[in-house]
Amino acid sequence: MFDLQGYGPLLLQGTIVTIKLAIVSLLFGLTFGLLGATAKLSNIWLLRKIADVYTTIVRGIPELLMVFFIYFGGSVIIAAIAEQFGYFGRIDISHFWSGVAALSIMFGAYATEVFRMAIEEIPQGQWESAQSLGMRPFQTFWRIILPQMWVVALPGLGNLFLVLLKDTALVSIIGLKDLMYYSTRAVTSTQQPFTFYLAAALIYLCLTIVITISMGWCEWRANPAARYAKRLTSSKRGQS
């Protein structure tokens, strides 16, 4: 069924690259988001300003420009650094990692806002009670705030992950061999653009569905209170 004049396996191969790119960028992006949110909520003026500038700039410029900036600009910067060490050869930076850099920086900027709002949602009393138990700030954050924060942050993060998945298509423009790249290659040799781009669109749609379902599961996992309530009501219903 999924043959598409012999290009089916190639598209699947590209899909795997797309999934890899999305997941690696997600991990880095979450890290950026957590760092950004911590910086935004810190007492240090400079850190707050840096985080502000980061989110404002990234959220205001197009994703495509960001990808170009990282890919073309990154090689210039790395070449300049290499020159300092006396290397004057040609430097190519990996498509995959410049894609990861661009996507995770973009994801991080939006995630910063989501995390910030989620942390602010948690009552001040939680911090204070942890402190009164003698926990250090990092311990408090790691053991008390973070697990509760996920419940609030997950719906927002799920939406951001969907945006991230769709943005991975942009990295094909700088030449990463992902789903979009292979579809374009299939189009140039078969001259059937509609068929292959529609196939690509449907694959992206499938990935979207998978992500939506798994985010629902994650939200369920992250919220023990809701699970407990469900169990309680269902057991009550069983008794009566």
Next chain:
Amino acid sequence: MSWNWQAIITYFPELLKSSVTTIELVFLSCVFGLIFGVILGLLRLAKNPLIKALPFAYIFFFRGTPLLVQIFLIYYGLGQFDFMQNSALWDPVFSQPYWCAIIAFTLNTSAYIAEIVRGAIGSIPKGELEAADTIGMSHRQKLRRIVLPRAFGIMLPAYSNEVIFMLKGSALAATITVVDLTYTAKGIMAKTYLPLEIYFAAGVIYLIISWVILFGFRLFERSINKHKRYTPPTLVIPK
């Protein structure tokens, strides 16, 4: 590596000129998208499951696939069909990258706007709708006088976000050779090989445009949601 200010100054006018195309793309697709999105959003709220299913599938498709794929589907994809190539609209519209970009953006943004409209209509206080029923307004009157104006006020912040997303998405028009800001920046970059400076300049222009859009929306919001800031004058009873 040295930062080349001269290149930025030299090429800035060229970038500014091409940003007009970017603004045109955003403006046209947001206007068309708003009209289309409101219709879709209203259809999505219809009671008939058959009428509801179609906008749902549409919204699901356009929100679930990358904008890049949608642009390619319209610009490259439609040419696969002979009846498209033979139609009267082929030469003026479907073979022009500019119009294809606008069509793709309109379809894309209207799917998002439909969801915003749906959310806004859902969050109109029930009492206001019931009050309209009580006065005896017909369904159409209620829609025109109560539902749409109220929903518009509620959805404005979300809509301004959507316009910013459209501005960011409009850079994708560069991939189908529309001479917009990103395309020009890439061309200059290929000529000078100064990626950092040129993309920096382009990024600054995008930032300025998005700030202007946000500022405009904030002013608009203040005037349209005036009733929220209105505090009734306190009644002073003379002794």
